[in-house]
Amino acid sequence: MFLQRLSLQNFRNFRDEKVEFPEQGAALVGDNGQGKTNLLEAVYYLEIFRSFRGARDEQLIRFGDGHFRVAGVLEGAGGAERVEVAAGYSRDGRCKKVTLDGHEPARVAEGIGRVGAIVFTASDVEIVAGGPGARRRFLDIILSLVEPGYLSALQRYRQILAQRNGLLRNGASLPELAAWNTGLVETGSEICRARARWVAERQASFARYCQRISGGQPTDLKYSPSVPAPSESQGHSAAGGDEWRQAFREEIGRQSERERRRGVTLVGPHRDDLNFRLGDDSDAVGLRSFGSAGQQRTAAVALRMVEAESLRAARGWRPIIMLDDVFAELDPPRAERVVGLLGAEEWGQVLVTSPKPSEFGAMGDSLPKYRVVNGRVRRL
């Protein structure tokens, strides 16, 4: 599937803009603040119906307007299948509306993942170098896209967590706490199991990408759950739902005194983390604290690559790859190897942005160029 046409109405600094893209993709050039990232944000909005920059829907509406609409026409190979994914949001009523070929799915969540797209951004390094929240958010997005039932388990888990914390804050009776534990364990275990399995499946490929980008050191990706992982010996990918539920229940039992004292839920996937470790097993160090900026950027790009790989496996088509100003951040040999990797593998359409056309390197030569100026897009 590739994005054949994109129309933007009152989205960020676009007033009413229609752009067509060829199957291979486009290189978007333009000075800072012209709308390049806004355009990629709009495309990815059609994938998850949220901003990848973490902006609220309200902030995506063009200043002074009351609503925005984004629509994309996606086409399969040879024009085989065509689907229009559209989304809009209006300020009054705070109402989000999603349509697939004009039909509104029963729930917004049913519409996600129809585009099949990945965004690489310069701030991805925060996933590796920043706090654990960004790493959980990364896992939640990819798993919501590839794992059936994950998003609904996550939504229920968050609601239960908020209720249970409310209860703990105000001093809970034991049977009441136990009543919330049931749902917490049920939904939380589903999340843990999906995360553990995803990391186990993608570990080897993550290490391979790191090596190919940096030209050296092995880097390991490891799931670090708040619930002690069951059956460590066989690697936790092997653990099923029952094992996770049991481990979760036991840990809640162990922590219950502390939880009641502190008035907050101390166990569960909301406290999980991902670890990036550099070097051989015996003297491996954490990339987050001890990695160089270059090593951290390498890991961030590799993480996006495995995300793309996972999406491709789940969807059965090549995802759209979007690269937002990433080459400026990488040193030239690394940048070249990333371009090489992107060229070597079976990815779909590529949308790449940069203020300087020279930074596209080899990639820019093969893609048609578009200029973005003050919310207008023009093919060069």
Place this chain on the structure above:
Amino acid sequence: MSVIDDLASEFARLPGIGRKTAYRLTHHLLKVAPEEACRLARAIDAMAERVRRCSICHNLSESDPCEYCSNPARDRTTICVVEEASDIRAIDSSGGFRGLYHVLGGCLSPLDGIGPDELNVESLQSRLDENVREVIVATNPSVEGEATAAYLHKILDPRGIRVTRLARGLPVGGDLEYADGVTIAQALAGRRVI
């Protein structure tokens, strides 16, 4: 404020009715024959006057005990627990249940300050004499409804009562009130011990 504004602001307090609809309803009543408006007023008046909470099950009814609690043909071994009195109509018209009811008055929600003491839990416990063998928890499939079911199981199970939950199949997050009869009857038939 005029009497027109008065009535419109009363309408606007009803669920699902905004200011615009409130004025539309008011002007509609001004257009129809006066008898028709008075008939509506009398129906509301009679309802407010005569409908009470059943002192046994908290259902809304003109008689106390309500028509279910006082009906000797109902099966007294099973009590179906619902969140609101309006759920009873949905379940009963499905034809899948012939026992008694108990209205909780909501479900557990610590964030809204609703614990067991805010619900009709104690009166449920006091109804559980030696006749009652099963309690079917028909709270909504929301996380709050599920937690309420788990809570009732925690406190009733030690008393040797079979606590069951409707089978899945009801729209998640959807209200029981809006589910169709066939779906409800199937959910009742497929109920499981918690």
